[in-house]
Amino acid sequence: MKRSINMTNWVTRLVASATVVLLSQHAFAAGTTAGTTISNQAQVDYAVGGTTQTFILSDPSGNSVPGGASGALPTDFVVDNRVDFTLVESGFLGHTTVTPGQTGASVEFTLTNDGNFTQDFRLVAINLLAAFGPVNSLTDTEVDMSALQVYVDNDGNGLDTGVDQDFVDELAEDASVVIYVVANADLTLVNDDVANINLQAVVADAGGTGLGADTTDDVGNVDTAAIDVVFAEGFAASGGTVFALGDGILDAQDGFEVSSAALTISKTATLISDPFNGATNPKAIPGAVVEYVVSVANAGTAVAQNIEISDTLSGDITVVADLFGTDEIEVDNNGTVTTCTQDDSDADNCALTGLALSIGSDTQIDVAPASTLTITFRVTID
Numbered sequence: 001m002k003r004s005i006n007m008t009n010w011v012t013r014l015v016a017s018a019t020v021v022l023l024s025q026h027a028f029a030a031g032t033t034a035g036t037t038i039s040n041q042a043q044v045d046y047a048v049g050g051t052t053q054t055f056i057l058s059d060p061s062g063n064s065v066p067g068g069a070s071g072a073l074p075t076d077f078v079v080d081n082r083v084d085f086t087l088v089e090s091g092f093l094g095h096t097t098v099t100p101g102q103t104g105a106s107v108e109f110t111l112t113n114d115g116n117f118t119q120d121f122r123l124v125a126i127n128l129l130a131a132f133g134p135v136n137s138l139t140d141t142e143v144d145m146s147a148l149q150v151y152v153d154n155d156g157n158g159l160d161t162g163v164d165q166d167f168v169d170e171l172a173e174d175a176s177v178v179i180y181v182v183a184n185a186d187l188t189l190v191n192d193d194v195a196n197i198n199l200q201a202v203v204a205d206a207g208g209t210g211l212g213a214d215t216t217d218d219v220g221n222v223d224t225a226a227i228d229v230v231f232a233e234g235f236a237a238s239g240g241t242v243f244a245l246g247d248g249i250l251d252a253q254d255g256f257e258v259s260s261a262a263l264t265i266s267k268t269a270t271l272i273s274d275p276f277n278g279a280t281n282p283k284a285i286p287g288a289v290v291e292y293v294v295s296v297a298n299a300g301t302a303v304a305q306n307i308e309i310s311d312t313l314s315g316d317i318t319v320v321a322d323l324f325g326t327d328e329i330e331v332d333n334n335g336t337v338t339t340c341t342q343d344d345s346d347a348d349n350c351a352l353t354g355l356a357l358s359i360g361s362d363t364q365i366d367v368a369p370a371s372t373l374t375i376t377f378r379v380t381i382d
Helices: 007-023
Strands: 037-040 075-078 081-083 085-090 096-098 105-113 119-127 146-152 167-171 176-184 194-205 229-231 236-238 241-244 249-258 263-273 289-298 309-312 317-319 329-333 336-340 350-353 356-359 371-381
Touching: 085 194, 085 249, 096 105, 105 167, 105 194, 105 249, 119 146, 146 167, 167 176, 176 194, 289 309
Parallel strands: 081 229, 096 249
Antiparallel strands: 037 075, 085 105, 105 176, 119 167, 119 194, 146 176, 194 249, 236 241, 263 289, 289 371, 309 356, 317 371, 329 336, 329 371, 350 356
């Protein structure tokens, strides 16, 4: 089923991402790890009446007892979690070419944890609508890839559909992981069809077994002594003005383009002669000769392979014998001309069994893109 993503949220994230690229370039990836305790203690040294006094150490609540044994405590705080990440198309940059009926085709993305804490990521892949707009300059033709599946190369061994999970597991700060979206191209797809897809990454809590719960942002909440969370992907500020706040979600797009044969078959009948008029204005009367031409044109971008043409002839006509030397049928494959006989006892690629004429039954015939195959033979009207 064709689905779409929320266009308002997408535009917001697109603008935010563009702003980040222009203003910040993710200059401060990772940084101090979330959960790190920053501990400091000030000391005051002084003199009274020219005599040096014992120093006094600071305490968050204030301290006036001199000396190192005063029990004064350092001032501590815990570094919070700055969630920041990128999701981009990677591998082959551009649409992956598929053929109708192909299974297991894939596109590739890379997710990088630019934050300061290990994170999981939940992943969702969907087919896009044409209304979304071009992806890699190609607009969706309102067709879907089927059986979309997400596989994450958490172990760094490449795509392995038997092992890879469908979520990013425990991605450390400054680390990257490759994500594959695998899909099938239905037989109903035709040449030049475009199926665009969207991959969405949602930040999730790390730790424990399996995929963690979606991470919650603490924006607007009072800072606590624990690790608070700030969504920073898409964040940019200039002169104290905040342009956008992150939402813990990023989208990236890629797609599949169908390359296939696009065949058109036609059959024409041209009167050659009749017993009374000869070749001058012949009529389709008994004894007349008619030339049949069957044409198969490939306007696609892929080779049409293993072509076999069948033609059930009328019982009121007879194939003209030995029209081409000792053969009855001419096959012209884009300038390469061969002939064959209707005799089904040989192996010359033509056979007539009863009224069923077939061409291409013995030797493979391929028709290249922008090429035409023609089969010519003549019959007499009984």
